[in-house]
Amino acid sequence: MKKIIIYGVFLFLADIIPLNLGFSQRQYTVEKLSFCSNKQNEFAPAFAKDGIIYCTDRKHSFWFSYSDTAENSSQPFDLYQVKLTKDFKDYKSIERLNLNTIFNEGPCCLFNSDKSIVFTRNLDATKKFGNYNKKGNTLGIFFAELKKDEWVNITAFEYNSTEYNVMHPTITADGTTMYFASNMPGGIGGYDIYVTHLNNGSWSKPENCGPNVNTDKNEAFPFIHQSGRLFFASKGWNTRGGYDIFFTLKMNGQWIKPENMKEPFSSTADDFGLILDPYLQTGFFASSRNKNDDIFRVQSAISEFENCTQQKKNNFCYVFFENGTSEEDVKGTMKYEWDLGDGTKIRGLEAEHCFAKPGKYRIQLNVIDSVTNEIMMNQAEYDFNVEEIEQPYITAPDMATIGETITFDAKKSNLKNFKIAKYYWDFGDGTKSFGESISHVFYEEGLYDVKLMLESTQTRTGIKKYCVFKSISIKQH
Amino acid sequence: MNTLIKKHLFILLIASYLPIACFSQAAPADDENIASLITFGKNAETSWGDNDHVQIFFFLIPEKFKKPVYIRVFDPEASGDDDELNGVFDTETTFSVYGGKKCWSEEAAQSSNPTSGNYKSGNLKATKTFGNTSKYDKTWYTFGPFNPTEGEYVQKFGGNVLKVIAEGISGDDGNKYKFYLSTSPTDNVPIEGANAFAYDYCFRMWDDPKQVSHIYPYVDDKTISVKISNFDWDDDGFIRIVSVARKGQMEAVSGQDNWVTTEFKIIQEEKNTSLDIQMIKRKNAPVKNNNVVINVRNQYGELLPFYTIPIGGVPKYKYSIGVKQKTE
Numbered sequence: 161m162k163k164i165i166i167y168g169v170f171l172f173l174a175d176i177i178p179l180n181l182g183f184s185q186r187q188y189t190v191e192k193l194s195f196c197s198n199k200q201n202e203f204a205p206a207f208a209k210d211g212i213i214y215c216t217d218r219k220h221s222f223w224f225s226y227s228d229t230a231e232n233s234s235q236p237f238d239l240y241q242v243k244l245t246k247d248f249k250d251y252k253s254i255e256r257l258n259l260n261t262i263f264n265e266g267p268c269c270l271f272n273s274d275k276s277i278v279f280t281r282n283l284d285a286t287k288k289f290g291n292y293n294k295k296g297n298t299l300g301i302f303f304a305e306l307k308k309d310e311w312v313n314i315t316a317f318e319y320n321s322t323e324y325n326v327m328h329p330t331i332t333a334d335g336t337t338m339y340f341a342s343n344m345p346g347g348i349g350g351y352d353i354y355v356t357h358l359n360n361g362s363w364s365k366p367e368n369c370g371p372n373v374n375t376d377k378n379e380a381f382p383f384i385h386q387s388g389r390l391f392f393a394s395k396g397w398n399t400r401g402g403y404d405i406f407f408t409l410k411m412n413g414q415w416i417k418p419e420n421m422k423e424p425f426s427s428t429a430d431d432f433g434l435i436l437d438p439y440l441q442t443g444f445f446a447s448s449r450n451k452n453d454d455i456f457r458v459q460s461a462i463s464e465f466e467n468c469t470q471q472k473k474n475n476f477c478y479v480f481f482e483n484g485t486s487e488e489d490v491k492g493t494m495k496y497e498w499d500l501g502d503g504t505k506i507r508g509l510e511a512e513h514c515f516a517k518p519g520k521y522r523i524q525l526n527v528i529d530s531v532t533n534e535i536m537m538n539q540a541e542y543d544f545n546v547e548e549i550e551q552p553y554i555t556a557p558d559m560a561t562i563g564e565t566i567t568f569d570a571k572k573s574n575l576k577n578f579k580i581a582k583y584y585w586d587f588g589d590g591t592k593s594f595g596e597s598i599s600h601v602f603y604e605e606g607l608y609d610v611k612l613m614l615e616s617t618q619t620r621t622g623i624k625k626y627c628v629f630k631s632i633s634i635k636q637h
Numbered sequence: 638m639n640t641l642i643k644k645h646l647f648i649l650l651i652a653s654y655l656p657i658a659c660f661s662q663a664a665p666a667d668d669e670n671i672a673s674l675i676t677f678g679k680n681a682e683t684s685w686g687d688n689d690h691v692q693i694f695f696f697l698i699p700e701k702f703k704k705p706v707y708i709r710v711f712d713p714e715a716s717g718d719d720d721e722l723n724g725v726f727d728t729e730t731t732f733s734v735y736g737g738k739k740c741w742s743e744e745a746a747q748s749s750n751p752t753s754g755n756y757k758s759g760n761l762k763a764t765k766t767f768g769n770t771s772k773y774d775k776t777w778y779t780f781g782p783f784n785p786t787e788g789e790y791v792q793k794f795g796g797n798v799l800k801v802i803a804e805g806i807s808g809d810d811g812n813k814y815k816f817y818l819s820t821s822p823t824d825n826v827p828i829e830g831a832n833a834f835a836y837d838y839c840f841r842m843w844d845d846p847k848q849v850s851h852i853y854p855y856v857d858d859k860t861i862s863v864k865i866s867n868f869d870w871d872d873d874g875f876i877r878i879v880s881v882a883r884k885g886q887m888e889a890v891s892g893q894d895n896w897v898t899t900e901f902k903i904i905q906e907e908k909n910t911s912l913d914i915q916m917i918k919r920k921n922a923p924v925k926n927n928n929v930v931i932n933v934r935n936q937y938g939e940l941l942p943f944y945t946i947p948i949g950g951v952p953k954y955k956y957s958i959g960v961k962q963k964t965e
Contacts, residue, residue: 475962475963477962477963478960478961478962478963479960479961479962479963480958480959480960481958481959481960481961482884482956482957482958482959483957483958483959484882484884484954484956484957492884492885492886492887493875493877493885493887494884494885512963514963523958523960525956525958527884527956529885531875531877531885531917532847532849532917539956540955540956540957540958541958542957542958542960544960
């Protein structure tokens with residue numbers, strides 16, 4: 161399968177901390193994009209204006225055939241840009257990028273506000289026409305700049321090699337850190353993920369991302385997310401068959417053991433090339449689950465966490481007073497004795513009291529005439545209902561440490577006339593999840609606003625939502 | 638709102654309370670818990686507790702009541718151990734019953750200083766002077782019968798008013814007595830819907846420090862503020878105001894042979910209700926045989942009537958409990 165070369169191949173690892181990011185795959189739905197054909201392959205989506213740039217082997221010329229290995233078909237891969245409708249159901253246009261050659265142009269990534277691109281291409285891409293069957297035309301990484309709608313100033317990555325493939329670049333928005341896949345010597349096995357940094361205009365020597373990313377099998381199609389998560393495809397981790405999509409992130413500067421994205425991202429077929437927006441709400445990935453490779457759109461089923469207010473601490477402390485108390489009464493002759501219904505009696509114009517728990521308490525006011533010494537019992541009474549605050553409620557510690565598994569529980573939520581249908585969580589570190597009670601691990605120090613949104617069942621006035629957040633401080637051990 | 642409508646409202650208001658409230662025309666009445674009224678002979682020093690030696694009481698008989706009525710006086714003589722002796726009993730007290738026009742409406746009749754005007758206004762219906770004999774000591778003397786229409790008809794009260802003046806015409810002793818408006822010449826039989834009132838009260842405080850006396854001035858809807866004046870209290874305890882909106886406001890009390898006046902604003906809820914002016918004896922070393930005078934004026938200087946049976950019932954502050962969350 162020729163695409164493997166373009167796709168990359170993968171490796172092996174060592175395990176450390178199991179990844180538990182609370183990244184619930186149930187929150188996503190996937191849908192095949194309508195422009196994908198049943199005959200050609202479409203894969204390696206990259207975010208672009210109004211759509212994506214992707215890689216396809218759709219035929220665009222009858223005048224050239226290229227073969228590098230026996231696996232390769234005669235049709236090379238090119239980069240195309242598709243502009244999608246707002247609802248992603250359809251597309252407006254498909255356009256072949258003008259940087260394509262008659263050789264392979266493959267997985268890419270835009271950066272520098274989409275004015276720069278880094279992409280995969282055969283190193284020898286000079287031939288314009290005819291057949292090409294020379295072996296050893298390896299894949300490398302190239303940069304280009306967009307000038308007047310033309311990709312120009314194409315330059316090669318300095319660590320490209322005719323001895324091995326360097327491909328599948330993903331680059332941070334500022335263009336200073338790049339991850340890619342390569343089968344360069346010294347790796348863990350097969351294709352590995354490497355990282356390089358731009359310093360003073362030069363890229364640093366690529367570093368293998370190590371055994372918590374790479375296995376002795378192939379890892380490829382990395383995608384570095386704005387949150388620091390590294391998504392990639394692997395055949396070496398616990399896959400369900402073929403390539404599955406995994407992700408990891410750094411804790412204390414070290415990648416932690418990756419987690420399989422599971423369904424609906426991963427399947428028994430090849431699943432790879434996942435990209436997600438900064439909010440992890442929408443994205444794209446490729447899969448061969450329909451035999452040939454198609455691009456699927458992923459959409460978070462969790463709606464936006466809107467109108468979230470800070471969770472109020474349940475406070476069963478109250479001040480009781482006589483409604484008509486005036487300044488005159490402060491120096492007056494009537495003194496009060498408050499019977500607070502839980503065995504507590506307090507004397508004073510006002511009674512401050514904290515109840516131990518919610519419940520119904522009968523508050524009684526006895527009045528003591530300090531002039532006549534007469535005690536007038538039960539001059540007023542009030543059946544007082546101590547309730548928890550009406551709000552979604554997050555039960556969780558205020559502080560925890562990096563790597564600690566924290567349970568977040570919404571069972572104490574108290575909303576009247578509100579039948580809870582769904583529990584949504586946003587952990588403030590880019591991950592979201594479902595469920596009444598859920599575990600989560602933070603991998604970086606900081607103060608996180610964890611949000612809980614409750615969604616009601618359908619009512620006459622529609623679905624109601626309530627959202628609160630609770631701040632959790634995550635510290636080092 | 639014109640005057641006519643106001644009068645109708647007042648009548649309606651009183652009428653709505655009278656059937657349930659007014660069944661006893663004793664003066665002082667039970668709710669007042671006043672030991673007795675007192676009038677001193679005209680030669681007594683005011684320091685004895687009577688500033689003018691005259692006490693005026695009005696008895697209101699509802700318009701619908703047509704039968705004869707009697708005004709009875711308990712112990713009208715200044716003699717015996719139930720009156721206040723100053724040297725020897727040499728005091729004469731005249732009790733006079735007035736009716737007809739002006740008996741109530743004459744300004745001096747409603748004054749705290751009646752002797753400066755024609756307080757004996759109206760038609761004299763009966764009078765009797767009591768000396769120091771013991772014929773009526775601790776017993777009742779009865780004036781009447783009177784036809785209720787012999788009183789002055791007062792539309793805003795919805796009835797006829799008879800006036801009784803007790804005046805110490807000689808001597809310097811204190812004459813303690815009580816009144817009763819009755820349908821019987823021999824017994825105290827109340828009249829449904831009747832009432833008794835005064836504008837200036839001279840009475841004997843209890844010697845027992847546990848006793849609390851009350852007067853109930855009626856606050857109409859034009860009253861914005863009131864001034865409470867008291868005389869010769871001898872610093873004997875406290876005066877406290879209770880109302881439907883006031884749970885116990887302390888007022889200044891006078892010393893020996895002087896007046897003290899305090900003023901406070903009327904709360905909206907207090908309009909068209911009675912105030913409860915509580916007179917509470919001092920617990921430590923209470924003054925014995927303490928005679929005092931008290932009156933209450935509105936912002937116009939008009940005296941407010943004290944009804945022996947408070948209009949609207951005895952005012953009581955209704956306590957209610959409020960609650961607020963305690964903030965951290």
